[in-house]
Each structure stands twice: as structure tokens, then as C-alpha cells.
Amino acid sequence: MIINWKIKRKSLKCLYFLEKNTECYFWIEITKGDENTLKNLWFFQPYTEWKVILPDGAFGKTSFKNKEGEEIVRKDLPKETVYSHQYRTWMFRGKEYSRYVDIPYKKYIREIVYWLQLKFAIKIIWEKIILIVNKKFIFTNNDKEILIAINLLSEIFWRFEVFDKDIKSVIKSKRMMLNWEILPPWKKVFDFIYSTVDRRYKWKKENTVIKKRFILFESLNPDFTAIGKWWFNGYVIFVFENLKIAFVGDLKYGRTVHSLTRALMHFNPTIYFVAPQILQMPDYLLEDLKEKNIKFEILEDFRDCLDKIDVFYMTRIQKERFPDIEDYEKVKGIYVINRKNIVGKCKDDMIILHPLPRVDEIDKDLDNTKYALYFKQAKNGIPVRQAMMMAVLGKDKEFFL
Numbered sequence: 201m202i203i204n205w206k207i208k209r210k211s212l213k214c215l216y217f218l219e220k221n222t223e224c225y226f227w228i229e230i231t232k233g234d235e236n237t238l239k240n241l242w243f244f245q246p247y248t249e250w251k252v253i254l255p256d257g258a259f260g261k262t263s264f265k266n267k268e269g270e271e272i273v274r275k276d277l278p279k280e281t282v283y284s285h286q287y288r289t290w291m292f293r294g295k296e297y298s299r300y301v302d303i304p305y306k307k308y309i310r311e312i313v314y315w316l317q318l319k320f321a322i323k324i325i326w327e328k329i330i331l332i333v334n335k336k337f338i339f340t341n342n343d344k345e346i347l348i349a350i351n352l353l354s355e356i357f358w359r360f361e362v363f364d365k366d367i368k369s370v371i372k373s374k375r376m377m378l379n380w381e382i383l384p385p386w387k388k389v390f391d392f393i394y395s396t397v398d399r400r401y402k403w404k405k406e407n408t409v410i411k412k413r414f415i416l417f418e419s420l421n422p423d424f425t426a427i428g429k430w431w432f433n434g435y436v437i438f439v440f441e442n443l444k445i446a447f448v449g450d451l452k453y454g455r456t457v458h459s460l461t462r463a464l465m466h467f468n469p470t471i472y473f474v475a476p477q478i479l480q481m482p483d484y485l486l487e488d489l490k491e492k493n494i495k496f497e498i499l500e501d502f503r504d505c506l507d508k509i510d511v512f513y514m515t516r517i518q519k520e521r522f523p524d525i526e527d528y529e530k531v532k533g534i535y536v537i538n539r540k541n542i543v544g545k546c547k548d549d550m551i552i553l554h555p556l557p558r559v560d561e562i563d564k565d566l567d568n569t570k571y572a573l574y575f576k577q578a579k580n581g582i583p584v585r586q587a588m589m590m591a592v593l594g595k596d597k598e599f600f601l
Contacts, residue, residue: 227332279306449515538563
């Protein structure tokens with residue numbers, strides 16, 4: 201469960217659903233992006249299980265205090281006299297004199313209080329490499345030790361996970377450095393942009409269209425919504441994770457499915473690649489998906505996944521791409537969808553997309569169904585391309601109101 205996306209020090213409030221006196225451990229699963237950080241911690245490949253290291257104090261405030269301790273001012277004790285060794289210069293009867301002098305003054309006694317000096321260890325669990333805080337914690341409502349542990353992991357790795365004594369995940373926390381304000385689920389983006397839309401778009405037609413778009417997106421229940429900040433100011437994103445998507449047709453030569461597959465690697469989809477063997481996805485893209493732990497299946501019949509998918513992304517068999525016309529004749533018209541094989545056999549909220557133009561792979565009798573969004577997809581692509589071109593030319597401020 202993601203509990204905090206903003207860049208700030210975590211408090212025990214983020215563990216609000218842990219029961220009191222729960223035994224727990226704090227760790228993270230090591231990913232490829234953590235390799236440089238692990239080197240700075242003196243963990244080198246191949247990783248040695250249960251090698252224990254005290255993290256360096258250079259990562260930030262928490263890591264410094266964890267290693268070096270914290271200076272405490274003892275105001276409960278009387279002040280003591282200390283001396284400041286200073287170099288003084290003065291003029292007397294036209295001559296310059298100088299010497300070191302000790303200036304006495306009073307100050308409170310300082311003591312160095314060593315913190316827990318929490319250490320990290322490497323552990324392999326479920327064939328995954330885990331970096332764990334090498335200590336068992338007992339959760340209470342005011343536990344400074346736990347606060348140090350979660351801030352130490354967050355400071356170094358920007359995330360942490362909590363597991364109970366049975367090695368069962370309790371929560372996950374993710375912290376991301378983004379130029380976006382991630383909205384909590386109980387807040388709607390409309391609450392933030394409503395007044396802006398009214399102020400910027402005086403024409404009733406424009407105003408109504410924009411508001412309808414936001415209402416539509418929010419009705420689809422996105423996993424989270426974010427509003428742009430700084431140079432992304434004015435942008436809004438709606439993120440849908442865990443979608444099941446089928447790419448059907450020419451997956452070998454289709455550029456749209458290649459770029460869309462790469463974009464989907466930033467989320468957590470399940471992808472079904474439906475194509476004859478000679479038109480399947482290139483191996484290099486499949487390897488990238490495996491590396492990022494994206495689930496996918498290779499199929500030859502879309503009916504094997506039709507009742508599971510949220511998005512049916514159809515593509516045409518591109519005759520002009522085939523070096524041998526005989527190969528094209530073998531697969532021409534292999535996939536055709538129509539009312540008969542779609543309506544009543546798919547999820548009620550499934551959508552059909554297509555990069556267009558089409559040949560005969562989507563029957564016209566689907567055009568007026570609720571599933572068909574390919575014409576709207578093409579229409580929306582026009583302002584998106586305009587915006588991208590203006591941004592490349594450095595004129596996006598002129599284009600966006």
C-alpha cells in the first residue's frame with residue numbers, strides 16, 4: 201500500500217494501521233536502480249548474505265545522527281566557563297600589535313548521545329535480494345527507534361516496506377521526487393482546477409468541453425491523479441495501473457505497439473500479445489518486459505483473453521512491411537472483430553483502440569458500440585501532436601493558455 205508520495209520526513213502516522221505491540225521489520229527489495237547506492241554503502245556484487253554494515257553519515261541528517269550521534273544541550277545543568285581562542289590585532293602609537301587571546305564565556309554543557317547505530321544487512325528471501333534493518337522492532341505509538349528506521353531507509357532509498365514477524369507484508373511506502381503533486385484519493389482534481397478553468401476559458405463551449413473531460417476521467421476511477429508543478433504547471437495526469445491490455449495484429453512491424461509497450465513499462469499492466477508467430481513482438485522488447493517484471497502472455501487467438509482484458513488494441517496487418525508477399529497472403533485477414541465475436545463476450549467496460557487507418561480488421565458494425573473509441577483516439581491525437589511540436593520548438597508557453 202502506497203502511503204506517502206511527498207518528499208518530507210515520515211512520522212509514525214504513516215504506520216497508523218499497525219496494531220500496538222506488533223513485531224515488525226523494515227526493509228526494501230533491491231532493484232537494478234539501487235546498485236550505485238549499495239556501492240556507496242559498501243555492498244558489492246555478488247552480495248554476501250547477512251553482511252552487516254553501518255551506513256555512512258553522508259546521506260543526510262538521519263544517517264549522520266544514526267552514525268555519529270546527536271549533540272544534546274544540557275540546560276538542566278549549570279553553565280560552564282569555556283574559552284574562545286582568537287587572534288586579535290590593534291594599533292598603539294602608530295604601531296600594529298597582534299597576539300592570540302583566550303576569551304572566556306559561559307555555555308551549557310553539550311553531550312553526544314549515540315543513537316541506535318542501526319545497521320543494514322543483505323538477505324535473500326523468495327529468490328529476491330532484500331536489504332533489511334538489522335533489528336527487530338516492537339511497534340508503539342511513540343517509538344523513536346522505528347521513526348529512525350523508516351527515515352533512514354527513506355533518506356537513502358526513498359522508500360521502505362514493513363513486514364510482520366511472519367514475514368508477511370504489512371505496508372509499502374514509496375517516495376518519489378516528482379514535479380507533480382500527487383492528490384490523496386479522497387480529493388478530486390476538479391476541486392483544484394475548477395476555478396482555473398472558469399477563469400481562463402470564458403467561452404461557455406470551451407469551458408463545458410474541458411469540464412466534461414475531467415468528469416469522464418474521474419468517472420473511470422484512476423489509481424491516482426497528479427497536478428503538475430513548476431515547468432509542468434497546467435498539466436494534469438490520471439494514472440491507471442494493473443490494466444489488462446491485448447495487442448492484436450501486426451506486432452513485429454507495428455511502431456505504435458512498440459512505443460506503447462515501452463510506455464506501459466512505467467506502470468503495472470498485464471499484456472497479451474496476440475499475433476501469428478511470424479508477426480510476434482520482437483525479442484528485445486520481451487526481454488525488457490522480463491527485466492522490469494511486467495507480466496505478459498504470447499497468444500495466437502484473442503478469444504483466449506477476451507473476457508479478461510480492459511483494452512483491446514487492434515492493429516492492421518501492414519502489407520507494405522512484408523519483404524515477401526507470400527508471407528502476407530498467409531496472414532491477411534487472420535484477425536477480424538465484429539459485433540458477433542465481441543458483444544457479450546468481453547468485459548462490459550472494455551474499450552477498443554486502433555492507431556488507424558484500418559483495412560478490414562474492425563467491422564463497421566462495431567463503430568457505433570460503446571466499446572469503439574478509435575475515432576475519438578485519433579481525434580485526441582491531433583492536439584497532443586500539436587502540443588509536442590510546440591514544446592520541441594520552445595513555443596509551448598504561446599500555445600497553452
